Amino acid sequence: MDTKPALQAETAISLLSPSDHDVYRKMTAEHINTLQLNNNSHPKYNAHPEARTIKTIKTKLKKSEAMITHTDKGNSLVILPIKQYDSKIQDFIQANNSQTATKDPTKNFQSQIRKLMKDSKNTNPS
Numbered sequence: 001m002d003t004k005p006a007l008q009a010e011t012a013i014s015l016l017s018p019s020d021h022d023v024y025r026k027m028t029a030e031h032i033n034t035l036q037l038n039n040n041s042h043p044k045y046n047a048h049p050e051a052r053t054i055k056t057i058k059t060k061l062k063k064s065e066a067m068i069t070h071t072d073k074g075n076s077l078v079i080l081p082i083k084q085y086d087s088k089i090q091d092f093i094q095a096n097n098s099q100t101a102t103k104d105p106t107k108n109f110q111s112q113i114r115k116l117m118k119d120s121k122n123t124n125p126s
Contacts, residue, residue, distance in 0.1 A: 005032075006028075006032060009028045010025075010028075013025055013028065061079070064081075065081060065082050065083070066079050066080060066081050066082060067079070067080060067082050067085055069085060
């Protein structure tokens with residue numbers, strides 16, 4: 001086993017307030033134990049449970065041709081078939097008379113903003 005990470009952790013802990021040493025040593029020991037358990041287990045199952053869950057979700061989404069996206073309003077997620085999502089995007093583009101830009105307008109916007117800022121400094125001396 002490589003002891004370098006443990007030594008680096010101990011060095012970092014020694015720089016903390018003495019009252020925090022024991023807490024962080026315990027947390028570090030727990031993390032090291034978890035890593036050792038994961039490394040010693042079967043290679044197929046050595047990922048964290050969250051990683052396995054995410055992989056399962058991705059596989060199911062791909063299989064069912066669906067996706068996860070944010071809702072228009074609120075702070076929530078929704079699962080939609082990809083075709084339905086694409087249709088909603090096309091409807092939005094058509095309803096709002098959106099047009100495809102022939103080139104990236106970012107530099108033009110940035111130069112306009114810089115000019116406005118420069119002009120405002122000249123008109124409002126502080």
